[in-house]
Amino acid sequence: MRSEELSLIRELPLFAGVTNTTFDKLVRASYLQFFPPHVRLVNEGDPADFLYVVVEGCLELFAEANGHDTTVALVRPPSSFILAAVLTDSTYLLSARTLEKSRLLLIPAENIRQAMDSDTAFTHAIVHDMAWAYRTIVKSHKNHKLRSTIERLANYLLSEEKIQNGQGRITLPHDKRTLASLLGMTPENLSRAFGTLRQYQVEINGREVHLNSLEDLRALAKPTPLIDDAEM
């Protein structure tokens, strides 16, 4: 591992405040690797051998049943994923695949548990990560149980607008199939939903979206920090 990579990793929130000893041990046991797009890295049901940290790129967490699959979350740097499975030493509940070329740090589960025994700062970072992940999925769950598909889409657009800080102009970060799955709808319905949003001054061509009236869109979406605000 090169030194510039090392310092990149050292800055990850997961390692904030941990001792150099802990960090060295963890990193020595780990693998930093690039993966091409659309590679399946984790299968639900498999034993949790590694904790994954997304250093670069984007990962999709998804689940399958009844011949369908659905996106549960998209993970971007600098987040870990499937932490809970590692902590309980059980099997993964979700599968994971790369959406784009991605760089991941793979830390053996056993080393995670060792480090937690010896370094309280690391344990605290783990706790924080875990709590953050929990709150994220609670929000997603509320989003799905309390809102219609159009409301979810409208809120998604507003959230992206905030993240991209685009003065009402945003670029969809994923293809529309993935977006549809994340929002819990079919691609066909996403298309129609965008159609419906035209009357709220939403223009779309390709991945470029113009939100010409944030007020109109907000009136429809009724965003709330208890569902829509990303925390750090």
Added chain:
Amino acid sequence: MRSEELSLIRELPLFAGVTNTTFDKLVRASYLQFFPPHVRLVNEGDPADFLYVVVEGCLELFAEANGHDTTVALVRPPSSFILAAVLTDSTYLLSARTLEKSRLLLIPAENIRQAMDSDTAFTHAIVHDMAWAYRTIVKSHKNHKLRSTIERLANYLLSEEKIQNGQGRITLPHDKRTLASLLGMTPENLSRAFGTLRQYQVEINGREVHLNSLEDLRALAKPTPLIDDAEM
């Protein structure tokens, strides 16, 4: 607090392995209280001042938006709830109310954080609790995104049958409105869903349910440990 109560609390998973010092400090700062049925204890959006532990009874975690509310989880002894809000020192994402007369331990958030700094065993118990809660809601999320209402009901019945070990005979632990909300449907549709299940040899009167053909029900429900198995 009486000594029998104290030993009951000492046995909670949350305190497994913690030092007596930590335990004493936490308990001295806490409140053990009975609450009558249908009392709202926590409001989403409020700052997380306490960690709650259900010692006896049953709590409902729910969320509101758009004039609707939906049940996110039912919490029974010996589980804590709203842990993530305490750990991140932020606001509650869910509201909570008692379903029945319940005994709760209220631990001030500040004391939780202090105890985590001084007792690694306590931190580990917290991590485990947090990971467990995360996996529980991931399963619930998958349940909702991948299954129809009838499938969710069928799986719920099968799960209860396993828990109650009732040889195909179970008693619904809650009223049907609550059950409907937990399963993400209206009471009317729950009624109809039970009607549909008659052709799978499910008999129901009041809260007594007879599952006369677990095979038929399983064929419909297609249960999987990746959604339906409760972990400890």
Added chain:
DNA sequence: CGTTTGGTTGATAGGAATCAACTTCAGTGG
């Protein structure tokens, strides 16, 4: 170029919510 992939559009069916009426039953008070 033809072929593939991602996306759109239309027609239709199905699942679930809503609205309304009705039943049952427990609790209350005359």
Added chain:
DNA sequence: CCACTGAAGTTGATTCCTATCAACCAAACG
């Protein structure tokens, strides 16, 4: 003891939302 009342649950009619199936389009690519 027996009406009243209200809550919980059921049933029916209808509407609405979403999925499905099918056809079609357009840009991308070998």
